Amino acid sequence: MKMFFHYNWMVREDWYRWCEGLTDEELLQRRTGGQGSILKTLFHIADVEWSWIRLLEGKDDFQEDFEGYNTLRKVRELDAKFRPEVESFIANWDGSMEHRILKSEGRDGTIDIDQWGEVMRHVIAHEIHHIGQLSIWAREMGKEPVSANLVGRGLAETK
Template sequence: MQTMFRYNWLVREEWYRWCEDVSVEELQRTRTGGVGGILHTLFHIIDVEWSWIQELQGKSGFQESFESYNGLEKVRKLDAAFRPEVEEFVQSWELSMETRPFFDPRPNGTMDVDAWGEVMRHVIAHQIHHVGQLSVWAREIGKKPVSANLVGKGLINPQLLS
């Protein structure tokens, strides 16, 4: 679990650096698919990660809109503000949390019950899904996307036998 979150954070940082060489207009341009454009998607990834982890802890999620965070530095600052608490929660993950029930009230008055492990994996998959969209949009504007390769990022050190 921790490895995949670290992977997502590393890839997200690489996307921020990728964005530095793209005009504000391109970063904010509404695109086909997803939640909007490149910056809006990065904001959305942060929002969803933070909100789900807040919900698991019984806290309220993030309620602000993208309009308040429509610049690269604003998105980065939001991520930096949220990351320490998210990282603390991820690092405290233990096996007993996998099947802990999460009660998710639905707008129609019903209640879904999911396992915490399922919610955490959803958060991981959510970013990976949107990074795929970012990659397509990068190619549309003529830029090479950030590599999605997990191998070679140094996230797991091999145990070499002597």
């Protein structure tokens, strides 16, 4: 599981670099699916990752609006602010945490009960899902998307 978080962070950094070649208009252009734009989707990815980790840690959720982070620089700065806490949590993850219970209020006001391991895998899958959307948008723009290949990124643990 740790490998997939590292993979997602690498791919996210690749997307940030890819976005440096776009105009603000292209980053904010309204698109079908996802969060509606490339930049808002990148903001959403970082926000959701940090928010879920905060919930697992028993801390307050992030409640900022995208409008305060509507440039590539601001989204990258926010991600850099969030990343140390997320990295620390991931680095300290162990098997004893897998079946811990997270109780949270659902969107309909009911109480959701989830296992921490399930939440962690959701966070991983959530980002991979949105990276696929970014790839489609890149192709629609006539640009080569960032490689989604995990192989060759040097992430395998060696013993």
